[in-house]
Amino acid sequence: MTSETEHPHAGEPVPGSASGRIIISVDAMGGDRGPSAVVSGCAQSVRDNPRVDILLHGDKAVLEPLVARETALAGRLTLVHAEGIVTMHDKPSHVMRHGKDTSMWSAITALKDGTGMAAVSCGNTGALMAVSMLQLRRMEGVNRPAIACLWPSRGRHGFNTMLDVGADVKAEAEDLLAYAIMGVTYFRNGFGEPRPRVGLLNVGTEEHKGRAEIKAAHDLIARHEETGRYEYVGFVEGSDIPSDRVDVIVTDGFTGNVALKTGEGTAKLISDFTRQSLTSGPLAILGAILARGALKRLSGRVDPRRVNGGVFLGLNGTVVKSHGSADSTGVAAAIGLAAKLAQSGYRGRMAERLVIASKTAQDAGPGNGESA
Amino acid sequence: MTSETEHPHAGEPVPGSASGRIIISVDAMGGDRGPSAVVSGCAQSVRDNPRVDILLHGDKAVLEPLVARETALAGRLTLVHAEGIVTMHDKPSHVMRHGKDTSMWSAITALKDGTGMAAVSCGNTGALMAVSMLQLRRMEGVNRPAIACLWPSRGRHGFNTMLDVGADVKAEAEDLLAYAIMGVTYFRNGFGEPRPRVGLLNVGTEEHKGRAEIKAAHDLIARHEETGRYEYVGFVEGSDIPSDRVDVIVTDGFTGNVALKTGEGTAKLISDFTRQSLTSGPLAILGAILARGALKRLSGRVDPRRVNGGVFLGLNGTVVKSHGSADSTGVAAAIGLAAKLAQSGYRGRMAERLVIASKTAQDAGPGNGESA
Numbered sequence: 090m091t092s093e094t095e096h097p098h099a100g101e102p103v104p105g106s107a108s109g110r111i112i113i114s115v116d117a118m119g120g121d122r123g124p125s126a127v128v129s130g131c132a133q134s135v136r137d138n139p140r141v142d143i144l145l146h147g148d149k150a151v152l153e154p155l156v157a158r159e160t161a162l163a164g165r166l167t168l169v170h171a172e173g174i175v176t177m178h179d180k181p182s183h184v185m186r187h188g189k190d191t192s193m194w195s196a197i198t199a200l201k202d203g204t205g206m207a208a209v210s211c212g213n214t215g216a217l218m219a220v221s222m223l224q225l226r227r228m229e230g231v232n233r234p235a236i237a238c239l240w241p242s243r244g245r246h247g248f249n250t251m252l253d254v255g256a257d258v259k260a261e262a263e264d265l266l267a268y269a270i271m272g273v274t275y276f277r278n279g280f281g282e283p284r285p286r287v288g289l290l291n292v293g294t295e296e297h298k299g300r301a302e303i304k305a306a307h308d309l310i311a312r313h314e315e316t317g318r319y320e321y322v323g324f325v326e327g328s329d330i331p332s333d334r335v336d337v338i339v340t341d342g343f344t345g346n347v348a349l350k351t352g353e354g355t356a357k358l359i360s361d362f363t364r365q366s367l368t369s370g371p372l373a374i375l376g377a378i379l380a381r382g383a384l385k386r387l388s389g390r391v392d393p394r395r396v397n398g399g400v401f402l403g404l405n406g407t408v409v410k411s412h413g414s415a416d417s418t419g420v421a422a423a424i425g426l427a428a429k430l431a432q433s434g435y436r437g438r439m440a441e442r443l444v445i446a447s448k449t450a451q452d453a454g455p456g457n458g459e460s461a
Numbered sequence: 462m463t464s465e466t467e468h469p470h471a472g473e474p475v476p477g478s479a480s481g482r483i484i485i486s487v488d489a490m491g492g493d494r495g496p497s498a499v500v501s502g503c504a505q506s507v508r509d510n511p512r513v514d515i516l517l518h519g520d521k522a523v524l525e526p527l528v529a530r531e532t533a534l535a536g537r538l539t540l541v542h543a544e545g546i547v548t549m550h551d552k553p554s555h556v557m558r559h560g561k562d563t564s565m566w567s568a569i570t571a572l573k574d575g576t577g578m579a580a581v582s583c584g585n586t587g588a589l590m591a592v593s594m595l596q597l598r599r600m601e602g603v604n605r606p607a608i609a610c611l612w613p614s615r616g617r618h619g620f621n622t623m624l625d626v627g628a629d630v631k632a633e634a635e636d637l638l639a640y641a642i643m644g645v646t647y648f649r650n651g652f653g654e655p656r657p658r659v660g661l662l663n664v665g666t667e668e669h670k671g672r673a674e675i676k677a678a679h680d681l682i683a684r685h686e687e688t689g690r691y692e693y694v695g696f697v698e699g700s701d702i703p704s705d706r707v708d709v710i711v712t713d714g715f716t717g718n719v720a721l722k723t724g725e726g727t728a729k730l731i732s733d734f735t736r737q738s739l740t741s742g743p744l745a746i747l748g749a750i751l752a753r754g755a756l757k758r759l760s761g762r763v764d765p766r767r768v769n770g771g772v773f774l775g776l777n778g779t780v781v782k783s784h785g786s787a788d789s790t791g792v793a794a795a796i797g798l799a800a801k802l803a804q805s806g807y808r809g810r811m812a813e814r815l816v817i818a819s820k821t822a823q824d825a826g827p828g829n830g831e832s833a
Contacts, residue, residue, distance in 0.1 A: 180669055215670070243730065255664055258672050292627055292718040297552055298587070300630050300715060327722030331730045343672060344719050346664040347712075350699025351720045355727040358615065358703045363735075366755040373755035380739060380748025387738040 111140050111428045114205030116196040117147030118174040119212025121414045125155055127211060130420020131166060132159035134428075137421065141428050144205050146171050146195040171195040175212050177413060181219035193217060197224045200406040207407035207427035209398075211415050217408065218256050218401060225406040228440050230447030233257045233264045234403035235342065236410060237275055238349055242331040246280040251290075251330060253342035254349045254399060260341035262305035263450055265289065269310045270442050271402040272337040273319040278435040282336060284318060288325030290340035290348070299324070309450060310339070316445050398423035400430065402439070407431055483512045483800045486577030488568040489519030490546040491584025493786040497527055499583060502792020503538060504531035506800075509793060513800050516577050518543050518567040543567040547584050549785065553591035565589060569596045572778040579779035579799035581770075583787055589780065590628050590773060597778040600812050602819030605629045605636045606775035607714065608782060609647055610721055614703040618652040623662075623702060625714035626721045626771060632713035634677035635822055637661065641682045642689040642814050643774040644709040649690075650807040654708060656690060660697030662712035662720070671696070681822060682711070688817050770795035772802065774811070779803055 115131060117124040124147055131143045143166040145152060156162050173191035175184050188194050193212050199205035201224045210217050218234065227234055235253035242249040252272045253260060260268070269287045276285045289307055291299040296307070303324075311321050325335050327348060340348070367377035367384075377384065401408040407430045411423035487503060489496040496519055503515045515538040517524060528534050545563035547556050560566050565584050571577035573596045582589050590606065599606055607625035614621040624644045625632060632640070641659045648657045661679055663671040668679070675696075683693050697707050699720060712720070739749035739756075749756065773780040779802045783795035 178667060215665075241730070243733070258664060258670075290719060292630060292715055293587075295550060298630075327719040327724075328726035328729070330723055331726055340719075343664055344716055347662060347699040347716050348719050348723045351702055351723045352699075352727045354700035354703055355724045356731060357700070358613070359728060359731050361615070366758055367752060369755050369758075373752045376748040376750070376752025376755070378748070379751065380745045383738040383741050383745035383748070386741075387734055 109140060110142050111138070111431050112142050112144060112204065112206050113424050113427050113431070114144045114196045114199040114208040115146065115424065116193045116208070116210035116212055117145050117152055118171075118192040119176065119210065119413075120411070120420075121177070121211070122416060124151055126415065126417050127420050128152065128155040128159060128162075129417030130415070130424060132161040133417055133421035134424035135165045136161050137425060138428055141424065142166070143424075144169055144196075144199050146192040146199070148172060148174075148192075169195055169199065175216045177213050179213055179216055181213075181215040184213070184216040185219045185223055188216070188220060194220055194224075197221050197406075197408065200408070201225060206431035207409065209409045209411055209420070209423050209427050211411040211413055211420065211423075213413075214255055214399075214410055217410055221401055221404055221406070221408045225404045225408070228403050228405060228436075228443055230440075230443035231267050231271075231403035233260060233267070233342075234401055235264075235268050235271060236345075236399040237272055237402050238399050239279075240330055240338075240349075240352065243333040244336060245333070246282065246336075248280070249331065249336055249338060250276045250279075251338040251340065251345055251349065252402065253340065253345050255342045255346035256401070258341070258343040260302070262302050262309050263447070265302070265306035265339050265341070266309045266313060266446055266450060267403065267443060268339045269319065269321075269337065270313070270317040270446055271439055272339060273317050274435050274439040274442065275400065275402060276337050277318075278433045279429070280336075284320055285336040286322050286334070287317075287319045287337045287339060288322045288329060288335035290330075290338055290344060291324040291326065294324045294326065296324075306339075313446050313449070316449065317442055398426040400426070403443075405436075407436070481512060482514050483510070483803050484514050484516060484576065484578050485796050485799050485803070486516045486568045486571035486580040487518065487796065488565045488580070488582035488584055489517050489524055490543075490564040491548065491582065491785075492783070492792075493549075493583070494788060496523055498788050499792050500524065500527040500531060500534075501789035502787070502796060504533040505789055505793035506796035507537045508533050509797060510800055513796065514538070515796075516541055516568075516571050518571070519564040520544060520546075541567055541571065547588045549585050551585055551588055553585075553587040556585070556588040557591045557595055560588070560592065566592055566596075569593050569778075569780065572780070573597060578803035579781065581781045581783055581792070581795045581799050583783040583785055583792065583795075585785075586627055586771075586782055589782055593773055593776055593778070593780045597776045597780075600775050600777060600808075600815055602812075602815035603639050603643075603775035605632060605639070605714075606773055607636075607640050607643060608717075608771040609644055609774050610771045611651075612702055612710075612721075612724065615705040616708060617705070618654065618708075620652070621703065621708055621710060622648045622651075623710040623712065623717055623721065624774065625712065625717050627714045627718035628773070630713070630715040632674070634674050634681050635819070637674070637678035637711050637713070638681045638685060638818055638822060639775065639815060640711045641691065641693075641709065642685070642818055643811055644711060645689050645691040646807050646811040646814065647772065647774060648709050650805045651801070652708075656692055657708040658692045658694050658706070659689075659709045659711060660694045660701060660707035662702075662710055662716060663696040663698065666696045666698060668696075678711075685818050685821070688821065689814055770798040772798070775815075777808075779808070 171192040237252035399410040543564040609624035
């Protein structure tokens with residue numbers, strides 16, 4: 090692993106940066122809606138971002154006609170042929186051994202060899218994490234990489250960040266500390282918040298509650314406020330995830346994944362019930378027509394497609410996992426997020442803090458872990 | 462433990478049943494809104510249910526004037542004096558040792574000695590479970606009791622059941638099997654569904670995903686379909702909790718509690734955003750006025766107060782935990798649920814199935830666990 094890969098934006102030259110182009114490596118295959126949604130999303134994203142160019146990985150015979158149809162993509166997209174497809178049912182271990190011919194593998198290779206600045210895939214999350222770990226390797230001080238998501242919130246930035254939402258079903262106390270540091274750097278770069286507030290997800294806010302590893306993480310995260318440049322607010326509950334008392338919610342990937350999907354499912358249920366109610370009679374329909382501007386702004390505020398994209402944190406490269414069922418708007422949002430991250434240089438600063446935290450967490454005894 | 466306590470509705474005489482009265486033992490203290498919300502809730506519930514009488518536990522000096530104000534309670538409520546109060550911050554272990562003088566303890570004692578048929582408390586969940594386990598004891602075949610909640614859903618009954626939502630932060634495979642059996646009996650009695658569908662909460666629906674104890678529970682629950690008289694649909698995800706592909710969602714108390722509170726928090730966020738949107742301008746306000754009937758029905762459909770009450774399952778007695786912040790409507794809903802359960806006789810049938818399941822789960826080797 091060269092230092093360019095590890096700190097791509099900390100002064101060293103990065104691919105495309107001389108020309109000012111932002112090159113995003115996109116896996117065209119493996120999403121629930123097939124490659125046409127991905128190609129449309131690419132077209133939308135290059136229209137939205139004049140500096141973005143696309144490296145699109147997949148079967149050329151399938152992709153060429155789709156790309157030809159989108160005039161916005163002329164001169165902005167390069168096809169990289171890859172025969173194989175990772176399906177949603179492939180086991181990560183199988184893909185790691187036999188997946189070198191797939192579009193997913195190819196999209197991550199472009200990141201490793203420096204032709205792409207960030208990667209996007211709608212495919213199988215477990216396989217994408219496995220292939221990314223294998224090719225990009227973990228940052229120093231990271232045992233378990235994590236997936237961070239954005240969550241519509243009452244907070245001043247309109248979003249909170251939660252991690253891990255599904256990279257690993259387990260997390261030890263040291264992993265949860267690393268998640269705090271990674272999540273804070275990500276949030277600070279995304280929203281310009283100098284000292285984000287961190288909360289640790291638990292079943293109550295009292296100190297005696299919860300599992301053993303969570304109590305240990307509670308102490309560890311509290312001790313590293315200075316290293317990580319965050320404010321630790323202590324335990325938070327599920328109801329606090331969208332609240333304005335916290336910016337970054339830290340949890341293991343099992344709990345985080347269930348919480349994320351429960352939130353999405355609840356939002357979908359209420360939106361379906363609302364639609365049923367507002368078409369249930371003439372007065373309701375008339376009311377809905379009059380209020381349609383307000384209802385549209387509302388649905389924009391909680392639309393999961395707007396915040397599509399789980400970011401893999403803790404790897405030597407920026408990988409954005411788009412929702413498997415993302416449509417073109419969702420894919421464009423994920424590419425936009427990847428482009429923003431590719432320019433931000435967050436990984437260099439994250440790496441420094443992770444190294445400090447992992448050293449002091451190992452060296453220091455309890456109550457003796459203050460670090461500069 | 463006598464058989465009357467274990468099978469209170471399987472033919473043996475039960476308190477109040479000769480007179481046709483349903484006597485609910487209510488803890489007046491320890492809720493976030495104080496005893497006045499509880500007393501109002503009692504008044505509402507006796508108005509709604511002509512057969513319900515209340516045993517109200519707490520400080521007589523505080524409660525007498527509150528009760529005197531509610532004319533509906535005349536002749537329907539008996540005060541039981543208890544000096545002490547369990548606060549939200551008391552540790553369960555402390556309450557178990559030093560809490561004999563509290564209203565919570567007194568409310569559960571009434572269940573144990575047979576003067577009450579079911580108990581309701583808005584207080585500290587951990588303490589309530591500890592006091593209930595100590596006084597009522599676990600059913601045979603139950604290692605960890607569970608708390609079951611109702612969740613608004615797309616299903617034919619309008620609600621799904623999830624458990625455990627917070628009795629214990631851990632659950633082994635055998636506990637998850639017991640949760641399936643308990644949840645199914647509860648759902649069948651509540652909604653008249655002959656063969657409820659059970660799903661096991663996981664981070665994906667593929668068989669290779671998830672934690673070790675969940676994979677073991679997957680096999681165990683599949684093998685006990687006949688014992689428990691349910692249909693096992695396999696793994697479900699957070700987004701399936703309100704879906705119509707499952708009736709009973711089984712998970713450990715940590716994950717279940719986070720999911721429950723995340724769902725509540727998401728619903729609250731959307732409801733607040735909706736209110737903001739529908740008061741954002743004259744057209745929106747007019748629209749909201751025209752659609753107000755529809756919006757009211759909608760909010761009734763997802764109002765958490767309507768389904769207030771987590772039921773403790775696996776104990777020799779029926780305890781309903783009301784939300785700590787429940788208002789009088791919420792308290793009345795919890796008392797209504799307790800009254801319904803007190804009449805239903807679900808515990809006798811649950812006990813039989815739990816004994817069969819725990820025996821076959823111990824005796825049978827993998828793949829050899831079919832039982833009649």
